[in-house]
Amino acid sequence: MLLIDIVKKMVRVSKALMVKSPAQVDVRYEAMHHPARYRGEHTVDYETCIGCDACNKICPVHAITMKHLPLKKQNIVPEVNLSVCIFCGLCEDACPTKPEKSIVLSGGRYDMLSGGWHEEQNDFWVNVDIPQSYIDSRLEAEDAARVKKEMAAKKRAAQAAAKAEAAKRAEAGEEPKKEQKPFDGTPDFSKGVEG
Ligand code: SF4
Ligand code: SF4
Structure with missing residues (x-):
């Protein structure tokens, strides 16, 4: 009986050891909880963004810089400095595009605790990479x-x-x-033929 109890306890302990406790989760790369309205890194949809500048104007800490594009309409898109951003979500709230917002704070990035305030600051930017083919097609459409x-x-x-x-x-x-x-090119015979 005693031996069976010991074996049961050993199985229980080994099972418990196999489960990762919250304290063991490396929060730089993995979130313990991921709620639906999680405010993570921004994602910017350059195809739906209308370049209205509302997100930039409303940002309370000037974390947004507008990137200029060689287009007549939609000539700016936002880029975000995450080391300055306070993740208030105002930029997403102010974005007028429908049905989807062009800037959303849903990106799954958790390594923003690493580095430090000044170190690797360039890594803490949400840059918008727009392919040249997209620019060309927009220029053609603008021309037409x-x-x-x-x-x-x-x-x-x-x-x-x-x-x-x-x-x-x-x-x-x-x-x-x-x-x-x-x-x-059709001759007019309604007045009769002369000669
Ligand atoms: S979440 Fe807030 S602080 Fe961050 S870029 Fe948007 S408006 Fe600025
Ligand atoms: S508020 Fe939305 S549509 Fe306007 S510039 Fe920002 S991302 Fe683009």
Whole structure:
């Protein structure tokens, strides 16, 4: 009986030793608890960010720097200095993009306890790496939008000029000028053939 008790105790102790206690968890790399609204390292979605600067303006400790992009619209995206950030989450709250926020504090990074205040500070930045192909495609889209806008402006100007001309003729009592159809190569036989 005594021997069985000893064996049972030994099994219990060995099982307990195999389970990692919270004190043994290296919190630099592993979180003990990971709640749904955990505020970790920021993630920035450069494709949905509209470059409104709201996150930068609301940051109480100036942890955000706006990175400039060679685009007309969305010409800035946020980058965060985590060694200054106090993880208040205001930047995420202020971000207006929907349905998803373009800046969220959900990144799973736990090694921010290591290093020190000034050491390896460059490692404590959330940098936004935007591929050149993305920039090129946005530039193309911006170019196409510009051409479309110019064409629409020209059309509007031509319509306004025609309207003004018609009003002028009406004022002078002249017949309204017939709208000339552009010549499409088909001869006009409605007036008969001469000769
Ligand atoms: S979490 Fe707070 S302190 Fe950190 S970047 Fe956002 S607004 Fe600034
Ligand atoms: S608030 Fe959101 S949309 Fe505006 S610049 Fe920051 S991340 Fe981009």
